Amino acid sequence: MTAILSAARSTMSKQSSRSPHRQAVRWQQLNQQITNCEACPRLREYCQQVAAVKRRAYLDWTYWGKPVPNFGDSNAALLIVGLAPAAHGGNRTGRMFTGDRSGDWLYRALYRAGLANQPQAVSAGDGLELTRCAITAVCHCAPPDNKPAREELAACHLWLEQTLDLLPARVFVALGSIAFSRMIDEARRRGWFTDKKRPRFSHGASVRLADGRLLIGSYHPSQQNTFTGRLTEAMLDAVFGQATRAMDGVDESPPI
Ligand code: SF4
Numbered sequence: 001m002t003a004i005l006s007a008a009r010s011t012m013s014k015q016s017s018r019s020p021h022r023q024a025v026r027w028q029q030l031n032q033q034i035t036n037c038e039a040c041p042r043l044r045e046y047c048q049q050v051a052a053v054k055r056r057a058y059l060d061w062t063y064w065g066k067p068v069p070n071f072g073d074s075n076a077a078l079l080i081v082g083l084a085p086a087a088h089g090g091n092r093t094g095r096m097f098t099g100d101r102s103g104d105w106l107y108r109a110l111y112r113a114g115l116a117n118q119p120q121a122v123s124a125g126d127g128l129e130l131t132r133c134a135i136t137a138v139c140h141c142a143p144p145d146n147k148p149a150r151e152e153l154a155a156c157h158l159w160l161e162q163t164l165d166l167l168p169a170r171v172f173v174a175l176g177s178i179a180f181s182r183m184i185d186e187a188r189r190r191g192w193f194t195d196k197k198r199p200r201f202s203h204g205a206s207v208r209l210a211d212g213r214l215l216i217g218s219y220h221p222s223q224q225n226t227f228t229g230r231l232t233e234a235m236l237d238a239v240f241g242q243a244t245r246a247m248d249g250v251d252e253s254p255p256i
Pocket of ligand 1: 034037038040041043044067139140141152155157159
């Protein structure tokens with residue numbers, strides 16, 4: 001574990017009061033620490049290489065090329081957990097799910113659910129704001145072939161821990177089986193989930209966690225899923241409908 005990860009663990013693990021200002025400052029500090037992270041040499045090298053070579057359509061962009069920080073409301077009641085930034089999406093724009101087709105789907109759904117002020121997400125300066133929700137990822141650096149290695153997921157898990165420590169979120173939407181699995185692991189570690197039987201990932205799978213928390217699984221809005229019709233906009237709306245009802249204290253879904 002690098003010095004920066006150790007420092008982050010010691011400085012961020014204890015949360016006290018959540019005055020809006022202090023919470024916003026902590027959120028910024030955490031995001032800055034994520035952005036500065038260098039724990040995974042393979043991913044750091046890959047992201048910088050992509051940023052230098054660029055895609056033809058984005059030659060006039062200055063790619064972000066660094067770990068992509070969390071995005072959204074520092075007092076979020078809902079935390080969306082993705083897999084990793086896309087090489088020419090988040091790794092280009094510096095914001096989660098921004099500048100790629102997955103983000104087009106996700107932000108349109110958040111807009112329809114009343115959690116975003118606009119459906120478009122094209123750049124970090126496009127005016128998009130999230131209300132009551134935030135977005136993180138189990139891997140903050142774009143990985144080759146969208147596949148982080150096991151040890152890279154393990155290294156980046158620290159940032160998921162810190163994000164969960166910081167946010168008051170009690171509803172979680174995991175996009176894809178890897179994010180769902182990492183959330184189950186973390187829920188077990190925190191004592192939020194104690195069943196011996198491990199929940200299976202599926203679209204709409206809901207897992208009750210301790211103290212009224214709820215984890216919902218969703219197919220990832222990747223092109224692989226949206227182009228094939230495996231995930232439709234109605235299916236995504238159903239997930240965020242369930243999430244917003246849970247945020248408002250109305251959870252009618254049967255637990256698994
Ligand atoms: S994947 Fe996560 S742990 Fe690895 S370098 Fe990026 S931010 Fe750091």
